[in-house]
Amino acid sequence: MCLAIYLFVICSVTTSGYIVRNEQPSQTRLRSFPEDFFFGAATSAYQIEGGWNEGGKGWSMWDHLVRTAPDAILDRSNGDVAADSYHLYKEDEFRAVQGGQIGITLDSEIAMPLNPNSEVDIQAAQDYMDFHLGQYADPILSAPGNYPPRFIQLISEASTRQGLNESRLKTFSQEEIDTIKGTSDFLGINHYSSSYVYRNQSVTNMHSVPSALDDAQVGTYKDPSWPVSPYGWVATYGEGLHKLLVYIKNTYNNPIVYITENGYSTASGRNDTGRSHYYREYLNGILDAIDDGVNIKGYCAWSLIDNFEWSFGYSVRFGIYEVDENDPQKKRKAKHSALVYKEIIRSRVIDASYDPDPYASDGSLVVKSSFIMLIAIGIFNIVL
Ligand SMILES: *[C@@H]1O[C@H](CO)[C@@H](O)[C@H](O)[C@H]1NC(C)=O
Numbered sequence: 017m018c019l020a021i022y023l024f025v026i027c028s029v030t031t032s033g034y035i036v037r038n039e040q041p042s043q044t045r046l047r048s049f050p051e052d053f054f055f056g057a058a059t060s061a062y063q064i065e066g067g068w069n070e071g072g073k074g075w076s077m078w079d080h081l082v083r084t085a086p087d088a089i090l091d092r093s094n095g096d097v098a099a100d101s102y103h104l105y106k107e108d109e110f111r112a113v114q115g116g117q118i119g120i121t122l123d124s125e126i127a128m129p130l131n132p133n134s135e136v137d138i139q140a141a142q143d144y145m146d147f148h149l150g151q152y153a154d155p156i157l158s159a160p161g162n163y164p165p166r167f168i169q170l171i172s173e174a175s176t177r178q179g180l181n182e183s184r185l186k187t188f189s190q191e192e193i194d195t196i197k198g199t200s201d202f203l204g205i206n207h208y209s210s211s212y213v214y215r216n217q218s219v220t221n222m223h224s225v226p227s228a229l230d231d232a233q234v235g236t237y238k239d240p241s242w243p244v245s246p247y248g249w250v251a252t253y254g255e256g257l258h259k260l261l262v263y264i265k266n267t268y269n270n271p272i273v274y275i276t277e278n279g280y281s282t283a284s285g286r287n288d289t290g291r292s293h294y295y296r297e298y299l300n301g302i303l304d305a306i307d308d309g310v311n312i313k314g315y316c317a318w319s320l321i322d323n324f325e326w327s328f329g330y331s332v333r334f335g336i337y338e339v340d341e342n343d344p345q346k347k348r349k350a351k352h353s354a355l356v357y358k359e360i361i362r363s364r365v366i367d368a369s370y371d372p373d374p375y376a377s378d379g380s381l382v383v384k385s386s387f388i389m390l391i392a393i394g395i396f397n398i399v400l
């Protein structure tokens with residue numbers, strides 16, 4: 017497992033209040049996004065900037081990886097140039113206005129017990145959340161601070177199983193616990209999909225040792241009815257975001273939450289209707305969370321433009337704007353999802369029947385002066 021830390025950029029659009037017509041035909045009630053709710057689209061530095069050896073910049077861990085282990089990237093590409101935002105930044109979005117908030121962004125699924133009537137599976141799902149979100153969020157946002165107690169216990173037990181004389185998890189001192197507690201103004205969440213979680217005999221020896229899933233002693237399962245892109249891994253389950261937001265409200269005393277990443281992978285091409293469907297499902301999950309009193313203030317679609325998608329290189333795309341790799345100008349053009357998202361922002365309505373033709377106009381990326389920029393440091397685990 018390796019820990020990746022990256023710089024993460026959010027741009028937001030000013031908002032105004034409109035009525036929202038719900039996508040679910042069964043729900044006829046009209047709902048609106050609150051007036052102070054903002055929409056944006058996110059990018060991250062290495063994935064779009066390029067300019068890898070310019071301006072006196074040193075090597076990052078990714079500069080090192082793509083040079084020493086190029087086979088780790090599916091198409092053997094790298095982020096040396098990427099979408100070239102290092103040179104094209106004026107075109108993209110980078111007009112910074114001081115926002116005055118500092119927060120942390122964490123990646124999280126929601127874990128649901130595979131058998132909701134099984135106490136063992138309910139505990140397994142909670143343990144999975146402790147390993148996924150809790151190990152970072154509890155020390156900062158929970159009332160007692162520190163790591164989740166079960167996280168401490170399960171790593172200690174696994175260490176004993178492995179014949180170690182002490183836990184692999186280093187403990188915080190009380191001074192460290194008190195220093196870390198409450199150090200974030202908001203919780204940013206990167207969310208893509210969800211899992212069902214179970215625990216039974218088959219979980220023993222199922223995972224590599226040591227690993228987070230082995231420490232937690234859980235098995236995971238994706239519902240085959242969740243639409244999965246053939247290009248990538250994201251399984252669409254918008255209700256999962258609703259459940260995750262309610263979990264955060266209940267676990268961390270209803271903090272301010274921003275969705276800092278949420279998106280769906282496709283091949284190249286501008287008719288990305290699967291991505292449009294994904295955004296509608298997840299924005300509907302946010303409306304459900306708002307109804308449940310969750311303190312969610314904004315949403316950033318991942319991603320503004322096609323980028324270097326880590327170990328997938330440029331073979332899978334997440335952008336709502338296509339970047340033409342073969343064009344020396346790296347021209348940006350709107351996809352179906354950009355037009356759908358733009359209409360949601362304009363009208364505040366999630367209209368499932370809105371079906372624009374992405375090829376009807378040249379769909380260039382235009383940046384309005386009402387954009388603001390937020391910057392957050394994100395942390396996520398890559399299980400290798
Ligand atoms: C456990 O073993 C390690 C390595 O052999 C040693 O450095 C450490 O002091 C030991 N810890 C305890 C609590 O005995």
Ligand SMILES: *[C@@H]1O[C@H](CO)[C@@H](O)[C@H](O)[C@H]1NC(C)=O
Binds near residue numbers: 214215216217218
């Ligand atoms: C454990 O649960 C999984 C998921 O329900 C199931 O596929 C598997 O057969 C179970 N294994 C045992 C040994 O019960």
Ligand SMILES: *[C@@H]1O[C@H](CO)[C@@H](O)[C@H](O)[C@H]1NC(C)=O
Binds near residue numbers: 287289373374
């Ligand atoms: C886009 O793809 C959908 C199927 O996902 C298809 O029904 C539609 O005709 C396509 N539109 C264009 C403009 O190619």
